[in-house]
Amino acid sequence: MATAPVIDTPPATVTTAPAGPARKGILSHWRLYAAISPFYLLFLAFGLIPVGFSLYLSFHRWDGLGSMEFAGLSQYRYLLSDSQFWGSIGNTVVIWALATFPMIFLAMVTAVLLNSAVRFKNVYRFAYFLPNVTSIVAVAIIFGSVFSTNFGLVNALLQAVGLDQVAWLNSPWGIKVAIATLMTWQWTGYNAIIFLAGLQTIPSELYEAARMDGAGPVQTFFRVTLPLMRPVLLFVLVISTVTGLQSFSEPQVLLQTTDNNSSFAGGPGHAGQTMVLYFFQQTFDNNDFGYGAAVAWGIFLVVVLFSIINWRLVQRRGEE
């Protein structure tokens, strides 16, 4: 409700009627509230109420159609001792790390190259951005072929350099690497564009000064470019954490064919089952909506934890 005074500050222009005393209260500003209400109404209908309902649901047992049965804290008690849920947190974090760090490195390299490219600049930018707007389902199906054991591209390359085949989609680490590669492929271009924008804000005088002081290209990169890119780097890290913690389509489509019974199981040993995938399995495979809601709140807490870590990182940056 803090919005009202902000809008009210230039009162004369908002309304020609004599501005009444601020005391008159909220009602006198009903037009303004009405004007901003669509967002709040939509948020209420599609955000707040479902969130509140899921909290309510997590204290119940419900099969989605019949009557609900109060279950107290038992869903949460079960969640805490659920090794598959903890495993899914581990999977999510490992896949996120396997995807994010190579992705940031590659994006940075790409951005520096793009920044110094002379010809076809826009063509390159478009080409690098393309993976990000490609349908994830189509991509996952292609990657399923790329990582298949006998006729996959990856194993063909491995064999070409004299290495053994790896059963990518049949081994716990292979699955994680395959998913992470997919995510890296999809996000590198997008983040390279963001890095490129960051690079272009660095004033050229700084580079000139560095050159005058006799710094080589490597030194310039590490002493000038990288420190000035820190805020952008942090932004990319935060965004990739958000997307990484929600990863769902990538493992779901990539691994659904390996499993006859559930498209949410995440492959052998649940090696590719992320948190959101586990939530789907419990809710929609098992029709266990109460427990599904509890899992969702568990995921929420994990996201909060990561947000705090991110926030601390940003805070410390601000204090420096």
Next chain:
Amino acid sequence: MRLSRRSLLRAGLAGTAATALGGLASGCAVPTGSTGRNMVLWYWSGGLSPKVLQKAKARYDSAVNLQAIQIGGYYRSKLMTTMTGRAHVPDIAGLKGEDMASYLPNSDQFVDLRTLGADRLKDRYLTWKWDEAIAEDGSMVGFPIDCGPVAHYYQPAVFEKAGLPYEPDDVSRELDTWEKFLAAGEQLKKRVPGAFILTDALSIYGISVNQTTKRFVDKDRHFIGDQEHVRTAWDRAVEATRRGLVSKIVNGTPDNISATERGLLPSQLNASWAAGDIKLNTPKTKGKWRVANCPGGPSNIGGSFLSITKACREPEKAFEMITWMLDADNQAQGFVDSVLFPSTPASYRMAKLREPDEFFGGQITMDVFGPAAQKIPVAFNSPYDIALKTPIDDELRNFSVLGKDPDQAWKDAMSKCRRIADHLGVSY
């Protein structure tokens, strides 16, 4: 043109008011079911024959306007959401066979088809299929569409090369038990290097369980997944893997298709509808397949139902329509159009179902599927089956794919089941 702030505000206000009012108005007027002449039917891609739907629309056009809507994505959750929301509920809803157990406890959401006179049609349909749609309170939730009798698809040329029987009748007769089937697998492996009789361990396990009359949770909400029928199936899958008869190929990958085309996976145990998948995925193998009886006896995978929801305004008309759409003639049409295997035995004798199939070397596949469909054992499917079969599937995969010790895997599966049973209120 310059917009003044005031006019902008006014426009915004008017827009908001209109949205809010419109929302309220439509909010009050959301129909639970369809209105007037509309008869809305929900199904999924391949769930019903498009031709039969077209004919039904024309046939009943004078009375109702049949709107058959094909729902994409995760069908069950969309139907459940709509029913729980009590708005725009379809009059007629398709129910998938594997979801049946989760609808049956909520039979109050559907019209009991017995009240519309379903019983007089009972003898025209497969008994076990009919019984699958009966809820615990005796009400009938769904009307049988199709079923999925399991058969043994095989490539005769490869079997001949391995010195195995290769004529359908001989395969049916000589590979009639699992022991003989596994022995054949061993011979195949020896004579045809790189060939496997089983693609994965889970299919032989799953089919073995389906060949029995029990599943994972019984009528009294008691866990029975630790009993002999499951253990035997588990042991069979473990034995097949240990004897090296199971490939490492992942289903649905190019590896699978290539190996199938090259005759390295010359055998598939699968439902009648899988013939469509084989034709679609490996068109080059046309003429190289035959169908025989599944070792160990008949079983079923999949098959669905049509239901009339409580929101339906004209249940009598709806019942008339679904019984017409699912009579023996139209079910035969469904098989021709969409490989929906009829649940009406009378269809099996019809000429259009007895046409030689060139993909199967001119074999009349109905000779195998028809008798199998009529001998499928009846089992009770519990709404808790899915939750309690998953740990066993998972652990079997841990053994067959990741190489976990099978005894440990079974123990872990059972302890997971115990935990889940406890959580769901299923006695152990």
